[in-house]
Amino acid sequence: MSEIEPQDLKGIQSDSDYSSVVDESLLNFGRWLTEEDEYSDTIISSRIRLARNIQGFAFPNKATKRELTDLIEKVKQACSKSSSLKKTNLINIGKLSKWDRKYFVERRLASPQFIENKIPSLLVVGAQENLSIMVNEEDHLRLQCVEPGLDIKQAWRKISTVEDELEENLDFSYSSRFGYLTACPTNLGTGMRVSIVIHLPCLSLQEKIDSVIRDLPTSEIAVRGFYGEGTESIGNIFQISNQLTLGRTEHSVIERMIDIAKKITEMERAARTNLFESDIIKVEDSIFRALGTLQHARIISSLESMNLLSMIRLGIELNLIKQMSRLAINQLMVLVQPAHLQKIYKKDLSSRERDIIRAEFIRQNFKL
Amino acid sequence: MLCQICKVDKASVKITQVIDDKKIELNLCKSCAEKKGIDNPMTGLPQFVGNFMAELFGKEILQRSAKRSGIRCHHCGTSWENFKNTGLFGCDICYQVFEDDLKVILRRIHGSNQHIGSRPNSQRTRLDEAELERMKADLRKAIEQENFELAAELRDLVRNAERQFNKSDNDGILR
Numbered sequence: 001m002s003e004i005e006p007q008d009l010k011g012i013q014s015d016s017d018y019s020s021v022v023d024e025s026l027l028n029f030g031r032w033l034t035e036e037d038e039y040s041d042t043i044i045s046s047r048i049r050l051a052r053n054i055q056g057f058a059f060p061n062k063a064t065k066r067e068l069t070d071l072i073e074k075v076k077q078a079c080s081k082s083s084s085l086k087k088t089n090l091i092n093i094g095k096l097s098k099w100d101r102k103y104f105v106e107r108r109l110a111s112p113q114f115i116e117n118k119i120p121s122l123l124v125v126g127a128q129e130n131l132s133i134m135v136n137e138e139d140h141l142r143l144q145c146v147e148p149g150l151d152i153k154q155a156w157r158k159i160s161t162v163e164d165e166l167e168e169n170l171d172f173s174y175s176s177r178f179g180y181l182t183a184c185p186t187n188l189g190t191g192m193r194v195s196i197v198i199h200l201p202c203l204s205l206q207e208k209i210d211s212v213i214r215d216l217p218t219s220e221i222a223v224r225g226f227y228g229e230g231t232e233s234i235g236n237i238f239q240i241s242n243q244l245t246l247g248r249t250e251h252s253v254i255e256r257m258i259d260i261a262k263k264i265t266e267m268e269r270a271a272r273t274n275l276f277e278s279d280i281i282k283v284e285d286s287i288f289r290a291l292g293t294l295q296h297a298r299i300i301s302s303l304e305s306m307n308l309l310s311m312i313r314l315g316i317e318l319n320l321i322k323q324m325s326r327l328a329i330n331q332l333m334v335l336v337q338p339a340h341l342q343k344i345y346k347k348d349l350s351s352r353e354r355d356i357i358r359a360e361f362i363r364q365n366f367k368l
Numbered sequence: 369m370l371c372q373i374c375k376v377d378k379a380s381v382k383i384t385q386v387i388d389d390k391k392i393e394l395n396l397c398k399s400c401a402e403k404k405g406i407d408n409p410m411t412g413l414p415q416f417v418g419n420f421m422a423e424l425f426g427k428e429i430l431q432r433s434a435k436r437s438g439i440r441c442h443h444c445g446t447s448w449e450n451f452k453n454t455g456l457f458g459c460d461i462c463y464q465v466f467e468d469d470l471k472v473i474l475r476r477i478h479g480s481n482q483h484i485g486s487r488p489n490s491q492r493t494r495l496d497e498a499e500l501e502r503m504k505a506d507l508r509k510a511i512e513q514e515n516f517e518l519a520a521e522l523r524d525l526v527r528n529a530e531r532q533f534n535k536s537d538n539d540g541i542l543r
Contacts, residue, residue, distance in 0.1 A: 053460065062444045062458030138456070164489065172488050173460040176497055177467075178474075179483030181460045185470065186477055190485035219479075224385045234381070247480020301398075303381070351399070 026343055030108075030129035030146055033331050037149030041317050042265045044197040044237070044330060047108070048155040049144040050163060051182045051191035053173040059183040060119060060136045068120045068136050074170065075135050079124055082165035084158070087127040093117060099348075102339035108146055110134055131158060138183050139191075141166075150261055152194055152254050179246060189246030194257045198264060201236040201314040202271035205283065209238075212267055220244055221260060235306035235333070236314075240264070272317065287315035295366050299352075300359040305336050332365060371397035441465045500529050 032045040057063055057071050079085045093101060093115060101115035109125055109132040117136065124133035134142040143162055145155040173181040179189035187193070203209050213223050222243050226234040240260065242253050275283050290311035293300075300308075313329045315321035334340060336358050342349060345357055369379045377397035385392045440447045444458035448466065451457060463470065474481040484498045503526050510519035 055460065058444045058459040059457065061454065061456050062446060167489055171490070174488050174491060175460075175463060175483075176487075176491070177482060178463055178470075179485055179487070181463055183456045183458075185457070185474060186455075188474065189478065189483045192485075222385055224383065226381065226383055244478045244480075245485075246474055246478035247482055247484060249485045303398075 026340070028129060029331060029334075032108075032130065032146045032148045033334065034327065035148045036327065037151055039150040039261070039265055040148060040326065042198055042200065042268045043150050043261060044199055045108075045146050045148060046150055046152045046155055046197075046261075047144055047146045047195045048152065048159050049142055049193045049195070050159055051139040051180065051187045051193075052141040052143065052163070052170075053181055053183070054140045055171040055173050057140060060138065060140065061183060063119075065120060071140060072120055072122045072135055075122065075124075075133075075141065075166075078166045078169035079133070081169055082162060084131070084162045084165055085124065085126065088131075089125045089127075091123040091125060093121045093123055099339045099342045103343060106334060106337040106339050111137060111142070113137065114142075131162065133162075139187070150196070150258060150265075152196075152258055156250065156254055186243075187245055190248070190250050190253070192245060192250050192253065193241055194254060195239055195241035196257065196261050198238050198240065198261065198268075199236055199310065199313060200238055200264070200268050201310055202275060203268050204236045205286075206271055206274070208267075208271065212264065216240075216260065216264075218243075220256065234303055235310040237306075237310070272314075275318070283314075283318070284320060287311050287318070287320055291315070291321065291366075294362050297359045297362070299355045300362065301355055302337060302358065305358060305362060306333060309333050309336075328365075332362070336362060369395050371395065371400050373397075373400040439465065500526070503529060 053059060054071060054074070057067050060068065063071070076090060079088060079090070091104075093110075094117075101110075104110040104123060104125075105112050105115055107129065109129065110123055111134065114121065114123070114134045114137045119136055121137070122135040124135065126132060130147065131143075131145050133144075143159055143166075145159040145162075147155040147158075175181060180191040182188050182191050200209065200212075203212055209225070216223060220243055222241050224239045224241075226237065240257070242257055244253070290308040294305070294308050294312065309329055309332055312321060312324065313326055316324060316326050316329065335344070338354055341354050341357055341361065344361065349357060371377050371379045372395050374397060377399065379395035380398050381396050381401040383394045383396070385394075438447075441458060441462045442465065443461035446458035446462050448469070451462075451466070457463065457466075471481045482498055482501075503522060507519060507522040507526055510516075510522055
């Protein structure tokens, strides 16, 4: 891919050597990992993603390499004229090593599918790490903004501003019947996906998750959970996202998602209060066992550490653990992921070596 | 259970998605989950495509449309068969070519086949079908409420709008 001349960029860095930026920015977390709102006791983050395509170009699954490269240049030009995207990093995904690519997934700036892309693709990352644009994922553009807690409205304001600015130089594919045209019809219309990451340890402990999910309107929203061997979910973390993008306004979807997330939060809070009325000693035992393991383990997988960190997070919410903040736990949940450990220790590690180094890294951060 | 990707190792991670009252599960081994970058519940999750597509769109609808399987998009060459396999269209013109079948499928996926959300700046001053429908609904309401002054005003607006709408040969797709 040919580079834009630096004088055209106005504050946008060239994508030639991003790897040096990665090291510096390892602890330069996005707002979702450094700020909180009144729902942060359950809701870790809220994300809005918009899918857009550009007129005159086939969608990425059908476009030629030439077309995709031309499209990237067009997008770069449009980004350089957007004031919200000043000081943005442009990253040529194809030039990155495997671990550098995975790093962006762990950071929630790119999707797992995107980093496996074999076609010309570009990742645009905002200076604050809360905005990113994937160019040539399933659609030409996937704009996304992640905010802390339940601040979906803030995410919407930011993403709309970026969209408006890009639109001055890009013509989006749109029809009055179907709305914004996307490669997959499940995104058609608004092209908007709201997704909320929510921590529900007490509903999980009390085995109420299945009934909570059953009562949700799953024709409108999707609920995703991660499970290890057995029935326990990994990290007690769930994602809810809107399913419908056609025949509703962005505003009504956002209001609906906020409403649903608030209801789930109330149920989790009620379950936490119930704990004190029932078998609190059992919960305390799990929390302090988790603490003991994290303080002393010599080898630990990414999945086990997620489960234990989840219990510590609950311990903080229940005021049983006072030496750490929930933000520090959220950050650790990101830092102990494989690509982050590779970057922290700056060497290529085997899976077993990583598990040993992870235990060491956690011990250093858990001097309570 | 074996990993659904490599079909060699034992699955140790299960990702579930509940949608439309259906629970879809993906069982992966540790190494495949890690390779796909989906071993962390905080980050992006995989898209459920493939067989899931048929479930989502409804098998009978996809089958019923089999008679159209000879049709291809004249712009990008995507056939209905391609779409059935990947769940993806190849370009914006596909939406014109397959519009009739899509209207049925979209109603099934989204419960609607008419966009009412925001539109590009260039389209914001132009009238679209959704807006016309809204004006007609307002007119009906005004008549029901016997607010004839407002109804007369709205009727004129709707008439003008319809005239304007029929004049422009708007097939919906922007070029």
